[in-house]
Amino acid sequence: MRNSKLWRITLLLAVLALVAAACSDTGGLPAECEDDPFGCVEIGAGEPIEVGTLLVITGPNAFLGQDSQNGVVLAADYLPTAAEAEAGEGGTFDGVNGELFGHTIAFNHQDDGCSADGGQVGAQALAADTSVVAVIGTSCSSAALGVADKILSDNGIAIISPSNTGPALTEPSQHQPFYLRTAHNDKLQGAAVANFAYNELGARTAATIHDGSPYADGLQAVFAEKFEELGGAITVQDAIQVGDTDFTSVLTTVAANPPDVLYFPIFVAEGGLMAQQAAQTAGLENTTLVGSDGMLTQGFLDAAGEASVGMYLSGPDLSAFSGDAAFYEGAFKTAYAADFGGEPAAAFHAHSYDATVMLFEAIKKVAIEDGDTLYIPRTALKDALFETQGLLGITGTLNCNADGDCQSTAVIGVYQVESPSGLPATPVYSEQASLEG
Amino acid sequence: MTTPKTSSSRRLRFERLPLRRIILISLSIAIVYGVVAGSAATIRLGTYTAADWRTLVINGIARGSVYALIAIGYTLVYGILFMINFAHGEVFMAGAYTAFFVAVAFGGSGYLNEHPLISIAAILIVSMVTSTLVAIILERVAYRPLRGAPRLVPLITAIGASFFLQYTFRGLYGAQARAYPTINILEGTWTIFGASILRKQVIVIVAAVLLWVALFAFVAKTRTGRSMRAVGEDREIAALMGINVDRTIVATFAIGGALAGAAGILYVFLFNQVIFTMGFFPGIKAFTAAVLGGIGSVTGAAMGGLLLGVLEAVGPNLFLTGAEVPSPNQLQPVVAFGILVLVLIFLPGGFLGAPEEKRA
Numbered sequence: 146m147r148n149s150k151l152w153r154i155t156l157l158l159a160v161l162a163l164v165a166a167a168c169s170d171t172g173g174l175p176a177e178c179e180d181d182p183f184g185c186v187e188i189g190a191g192e193p194i195e196v197g198t199l200l201v202i203t204g205p206n207a208f209l210g211q212d213s214q215n216g217v218v219l220a221a222d223y224l225p226t227a228a229e230a231e232a233g234e235g236g237t238f239d240g241v242n243g244e245l246f247g248h249t250i251a252f253n254h255q256d257d258g259c260s261a262d263g264g265q266v267g268a269q270a271l272a273a274d275t276s277v278v279a280v281i282g283t284s285c286s287s288a289a290l291g292v293a294d295k296i297l298s299d300n301g302i303a304i305i306s307p308s309n310t311g312p313a314l315t316e317p318s319q320h321q322p323f324y325l326r327t328a329h330n331d332k333l334q335g336a337a338v339a340n341f342a343y344n345e346l347g348a349r350t351a352a353t354i355h356d357g358s359p360y361a362d363g364l365q366a367v368f369a370e371k372f373e374e375l376g377g378a379i380t381v382q383d384a385i386q387v388g389d390t391d392f393t394s395v396l397t398t399v400a401a402n403p404p405d406v407l408y409f410p411i412f413v414a415e416g417g418l419m420a421q422q423a424a425q426t427a428g429l430e431n432t433t434l435v436g437s438d439g440m441l442t443q444g445f446l447d448a449a450g451e452a453s454v455g456m457y458l459s460g461p462d463l464s465a466f467s468g469d470a471a472f473y474e475g476a477f478k479t480a481y482a483a484d485f486g487g488e489p490a491a492a493f494h495a496h497s498y499d500a501t502v503m504l505f506e507a508i509k510k511v512a513i514e515d516g517d518t519l520y521i522p523r524t525a526l527k528d529a530l531f532e533t534q535g536l537l538g539i540t541g542t543l544n545c546n547a548d549g550d551c552q553s554t555a556v557i558g559v560y561q562v563e564s565p566s567g568l569p570a571t572p573v574y575s576e577q578a579s580l581e582g
Numbered sequence: 583m584t585t586p587k588t589s590s591s592r593r594l595r596f597e598r599l600p601l602r603r604i605i606l607i608s609l610s611i612a613i614v615y616g617v618v619a620g621s622a623a624t625i626r627l628g629t630y631t632a633a634d635w636r637t638l639v640i641n642g643i644a645r646g647s648v649y650a651l652i653a654i655g656y657t658l659v660y661g662i663l664f665m666i667n668f669a670h671g672e673v674f675m676a677g678a679y680t681a682f683f684v685a686v687a688f689g690g691s692g693y694l695n696e697h698p699l700i701s702i703a704a705i706l707i708v709s710m711v712t713s714t715l716v717a718i719i720l721e722r723v724a725y726r727p728l729r730g731a732p733r734l735v736p737l738i739t740a741i742g743a744s745f746f747l748q749y750t751f752r753g754l755y756g757a758q759a760r761a762y763p764t765i766n767i768l769e770g771t772w773t774i775f776g777a778s779i780l781r782k783q784v785i786v787i788v789a790a791v792l793l794w795v796a797l798f799a800f801v802a803k804t805r806t807g808r809s810m811r812a813v814g815e816d817r818e819i820a821a822l823m824g825i826n827v828d829r830t831i832v833a834t835f836a837i838g839g840a841l842a843g844a845a846g847i848l849y850v851f852l853f854n855q856v857i858f859t860m861g862f863f864p865g866i867k868a869f870t871a872a873v874l875g876g877i878g879s880v881t882g883a884a885m886g887g888l889l890l891g892v893l894e895a896v897g898p899n900l901f902l903t904g905a906e907v908p909s910p911n912q913l914q915p916v917v918a919f920g921i922l923v924l925v926l927i928f929l930p931g932g933f934l935g936a937p938e939e940k941r942a
Contacts (some may be wrong), residue, residue, distance in 0.1 A: 203757045205759045205857060207757050208758070382908070383912070384911065385914075386912060389914070390860070390863070391645060392911075393638065393895060394641075394895055394898055394899055397634050397637055397638055398899060398911065401629050401630050401634055402629075414857060418854070421853075421854050421855075444758050448758070450764070
């Protein structure tokens with residue numbers, strides 16, 4: 146009896162010793178990692194720095210997300226490798242991903258599905274991957290608000306959006322601590338569209354239709370507020386559901402009191418159908434149709450076909466970037482065409498490029514080298530991102546404020562569709578606006 | 583296991599007061615009140631003219647016809663196999679996609695608008711054949727091996743088959759929505775009885791009616807139709823009487839598939855757009871319509887489809903505008919399915935459905 150008891154105690158002590166050895170720190174972690182509430186991403190020798198993307202790469206809005214993803218990939222390409230940096234060469238689009246501290250850049254691409262479900266699934270997949278340093282995403286505000294921004298913030302992963310424009314995302318009451326964006330805030334876009342409608346089109350009455358998503362709802366609310374402020378009248382503010390195909394009811398509601406402008410800032414699938422059905426609705430013959438950047442993609446022109454001709458679509462003014470426009474028109478677009486074939490099919494590739502460059506700059510500031518291993522403290526990275534000031538990107542000078550808006554001054558353009566074969570290159574109206582405060 | 587009748591019989595009677603019935607009846611009264619009050623208020627407001635209501639009703643009938651054609655497929659399969667073929671929405675989608683490709687092929691060369699009638703006939707034939715084939719393959723691969731299995735198994739298989747078909751089409755043809763080429767003779771309006779109605783809606787309604795008539799005649803008069811009815815009544819006895827049950831079931835799926843294919847074409851005429859997820863919502867709505875009209879009854883399916891279509895089109899504007907609900911059209915599914923719930927509370931078998939006892 147005593148013998149087996151002795152054995153048991155010895156065994157227990159041995160197990161405890163093993164556990165203690167396993168749980169103790171192997172070699173010393175840098176002090177910053179110990180102090181950082183979310184710890185560090187540890188990148189061993191020869192391992193790549195993993196950047197996640199959470200963009201809409203499938204479904205009817207795939208043009209939007211794929212275009213943004215291309216911008217991210219181009220940014221990694223442009224980054225010089227360690228050898229090139231040592232030789233004093235700058236960045237080039239050479240088809241080889243650059244390196245930071247001797248570690249190359251790799252990607253973990255996820256799909257945000259342009260919906261809360263997709264955002265949740267994608268964000269959880271990225272959060273589960275402990276080697277992801279930061280995420281460029283999401284494409285759609287519906288995938289971010291309360292979903293991806295929260296999940297990634299709770300896991301200490303910085304998320305920079307190249308195309309979320311919903312105002313709610315950077316409202317102090319709803320802003321998540323690790324969320325930033327390089328896209329404009331729709332407070333600017335909605336006001337610009339209202340100015341365009343009232344001053345340029347001479348509209349005095351308008352109706353809006355949104356699809357319940359935070360992007361569309363937020364945008365039409367800003368538009369309505371500004372339009373009424375200018376002196377116009379809103380006749381109808383109605384909504385449809387994502388996935389609906391027949392809009393006769395809602396268009397009849399609008400046509401009962403025909404407005405000068407019908408503003409429907411929704412996405413490709415519903416927008417295409419709505420444009421076609423509006424053309425067939427009696428009473429809307431003299432109503433001008435206006436959409437926004439959710440429909441500023443080739444996908445929308447394909448979906449709507451002839452019905453899109455003559456429509457106005459608002460979005461970032463790609464011809465008036467206040468940043469490095471020469472670089473954009475020259476090297477960037479050439480590389481884009483070479484790698485991905487043709488003109489960009491949506492509007493946010495430059496913003497995703499800037500977001501990735503911003504991330505690289507922040508990594509350069511906070512990463513700690515310990516021998517061959519690279520440590521990137523998560524909270525310090527987030528803080529460095531929020532402290533980005535005066536960074537010259539393509540879209541403009543990035544100055545991040547405490548609420549996560551890095552593009553507080555933006556140039557919004559309104560384009561008129563001339564033919565369904567391609568997005569118009571220059572807008573018919575352009576407005577530079579800034580967020581106050 | 584009955585509760586023993588003890589001395590507290592008074593308490594027992596109070597417990598047996600149908601609480602469930604009370605809740606159901608209160609819910610029904612609330613819905614009916616909402617509907618009537620809302621409609622009265624809307625009409626008093628006078629926001630919509632008679633022409634507007636006419637547009638909405640005709641639009642509802644057109645959509646309803648499409649739902650009815652798909653619903654007939656659900657109901658036929660249920661009548662024979664007592665199984666809900668959830669993949670039927672994807673058969674509809676297959677027909678619509680085929681119509682898209684044929685139309686694009688004709689449209690590219692200009693043939694579409696030069697000889698529209700021949701083109702439309704060709705589109706119809708090719709699409710209906712394709713969807714029939716998809717339905718038959720579905721039956722052979724997914725359902726026949728599970729003939730004797732417990733009810734739940736074919737149900738899950740059907741859902742799985744639905745996703746399989748959806749994503750196959752997505753993989754083959756891409757994820758983006760495609761616009762259908764315009765057929766000029768379908769554009770524009772006709773003036774019927776002084777009202778100007780969209781041509782495509784009239785054509786859809788007429789085509790649907792012709793297809794129903796053809797179907798009724800088929801089921802009532804032909805041998806295969808009689809076999810279908812017989813197998814639906816009692817499979818074993820029908821087999822004993824010399825009816826080839828397997829072949830009859832295949833015929834049922836084929837007819838359902840053909841009608842779904844036709845529905846796909848009519849849907850594309852109306853909405854000009856195809857995308858791989860397009861079968862999902864119409865599939866669910868058609869299933870709802872079949873239940874509304876009485877699952878198992880073909881007339882019921884047609885009726886349910888029309889009713890659901892009209893409710894969807896007219897409902898939000900009629901019931902909710904008067905009640906000053908903001909964005910009434912966003913609540914369109916609420917209206918349609920609210921009415922469905924109401925009907926099912928009082929008529930669990932749907933309008934024309936057989937009472938519960940008959941279904942073993």
